[in-house]
Amino acid sequence: MSYLTDSPIDQPALVARVMRSSDGALALFAGVVRNHHQGKSVESIFYECWRPMAEKEMAKIEADVAAAYPDVAIAFIHRLGLLQVGEASIVIACTSPHRDEAFAACREIIERVKQTVPIWKREKGPDGEEWVGWQGN
Amino acid sequence: MSYLTDSPIDQPALVARVMRSSDGALALFAGVVRNHHQGKSVESIFYECWRPMAEKEMAKIEADVAAAYPDVAIAFIHRLGLLQVGEASIVIACTSPHRDEAFAACREIIERVKQTVPIWKREKGPDGEEWVGWQGN
Amino acid sequence: MKVRLLLFAVLRDIVGTDERELEVADGSRAIDVWNGLRAAHPRIASYERPPFTAVNQDYVQPETMLRDGDELAFIPPVSGG
Amino acid sequence: MKVRLLLFAVLRDIVGTDERELEVADGSRAIDVWNGLRAAHPRIASYERPPFTAVNQDYVQPETMLRDGDELAFIPPVSGG
Numbered sequence: 001m002s003y004l005t006d007s008p009i010d011q012p013a014l015v016a017r018v019m020r021s022s023d024g025a026l027a028l029f030a031g032v033v034r035n036h037h038q039g040k041s042v043e044s045i046f047y048e049c050w051r052p053m054a055e056k057e058m059a060k061i062e063a064d065v066a067a068a069y070p071d072v073a074i075a076f077i078h079r080l081g082l083l084q085v086g087e088a089s090i091v092i093a094c095t096s097p098h099r100d101e102a103f104a105a106c107r108e109i110i111e112r113v114k115q116t117v118p119i120w121k122r123e124k125g126p127d128g129e130e131w132v133g134w135q136g137n
Numbered sequence: 138m139s140y141l142t143d144s145p146i147d148q149p150a151l152v153a154r155v156m157r158s159s160d161g162a163l164a165l166f167a168g169v170v171r172n173h174h175q176g177k178s179v180e181s182i183f184y185e186c187w188r189p190m191a192e193k194e195m196a197k198i199e200a201d202v203a204a205a206y207p208d209v210a211i212a213f214i215h216r217l218g219l220l221q222v223g224e225a226s227i228v229i230a231c232t233s234p235h236r237d238e239a240f241a242a243c244r245e246i247i248e249r250v251k252q253t254v255p256i257w258k259r260e261k262g263p264d265g266e267e268w269v270g271w272q273g274n
Numbered sequence: 275m276k277v278r279l280l281l282f283a284v285l286r287d288i289v290g291t292d293e294r295e296l297e298v299a300d301g302s303r304a305i306d307v308w309n310g311l312r313a314a315h316p317r318i319a320s321y322e323r324p325p326f327t328a329v330n331q332d333y334v335q336p337e338t339m340l341r342d343g344d345e346l347a348f349i350p351p352v353s354g355g
Numbered sequence: 356m357k358v359r360l361l362l363f364a365v366l367r368d369i370v371g372t373d374e375r376e377l378e379v380a381d382g383s384r385a386i387d388v389w390n391g392l393r394a395a396h397p398r399i400a401s402y403e404r405p406p407f408t409a410v411n412q413d414y415v416q417p418e419t420m421l422r423d424g425d426e427l428a429f430i431p432p433v434s435g436g
Contacts, residue, residue, distance in 0.1 A: 022173060131431070257284070
């Protein structure tokens with residue numbers, strides 16, 4: 001199953017992938033395009049990705065988090081391409097018999113995605129477009 | 138808006154109540170009826186509630202968490218009556234410009250609901266029904 | 275004076291009533307009402323204090339003095355969520 | 356020997372190419388290729404080390420020795436999620 005999609009994320013389908021009758025807790029996180037960033041107005045964000053390496057890194061994240069929290073079922077997906085304000089760029093669903101592990105796994109996944117998965121965003125606002133973060137000099 | 142419902146929880150509607158265009162993060166928690174509890178098989182759970190005090194306690198929780206995390210939009214609802222395995226008893230949706238506060242607020246709400254809101258569950262399994270937790274002698 | 279006693283969930287099942295008008299002496303505390311219930315119901319006889327106590331829908335200590343017209347509730351440990 | 360160089364996002368825009376076949380000397384390290392790019396592109400000239408380096412789709416230190424046929428990527432700080 002791919003961790004990447006070019007279409008709007010189907011959140012109920014993602015949740016359905018992880019829900020087991022032994023689960024008492026679902027922790028879900030969605031990253032959403034917001035209308036501002038560091039004081040600037042944002043209209044849309046383009047997500048670029050190095051797909052083969054991103055898939056590899058995301059599989060590594062899933063394997064590590066699954067090993068750390070063996071009772072947790074995990075599903076997460078990142079959307080690519082042009083997203084408007086209010087659209088979800090990533091959705092992470094973690095279920096578990098108890099809530100502690102579901103929360104912890106969900107949190108760890110988003111932190112690790114933001115650290116290592118080769119995805120970059122270019123923000124578009126009223127003053128034009130620009131890559132977010134490091135831009136050289 | 139009531140914090141209690143006798144019908145299946147409409148999760149997309151709950152999320153829609155909190156989503157603002159300034160939000161970059163949605164943290165959602167769902168408590169779900171699971172098929173086991175302390176080694177025993179569970180088929181369904183009946184949720185009893187003292188409604189006026191529950192509404193009051195839940196409003197207090199919302200006010201306290203909103204004060205602690207002023208950037209977070211909060212919506213949560215608890216379902217009452219007879220629920221089958223896999224059905225959500227509570228759904229909490231918290232949105233925020235940044236994820237830290239959304240996660241923290243969501244977590245705090247579920248912890249406080251479990252401490253003070255006058256709701257009690259009676260589990261039904263293959264061996265009959267029984268109140269969960271304290272039962273006198 | 276009169277208070278209204280409310281019982282829920284397992285406590286209601288143990289005592290056999292969900293709601294009862296009580297005539298109590300002036301100066302009675304919530305714990306005095308609890309002690310009356312304990313005396314009549316073996317399953318709670320060993321509990322010197324009720325799990326939780328609410329007066330007029332606020333959690334209070336069981337030593338709280340009751341006033342005429344109060345709504346007193348003894349609440350089993352909650353298990354929602 | 357030959358390596359394939361991949362560049363993404365802002366680094367691709369700065370260098371002006373997303374993919375390039377390079378002929379490099381035996382014993383070259385990833386950082387040597389980076390230094391070649393720095394010499395040609397003022398916007399990255401002051402960066403003695405690339406933000407991130409991957410060889411064959413694994414993150415590595417820029418001092419990693421290259422081998423014939425390697426796929427070398429310089430990766431701007433990621434901003435997904």
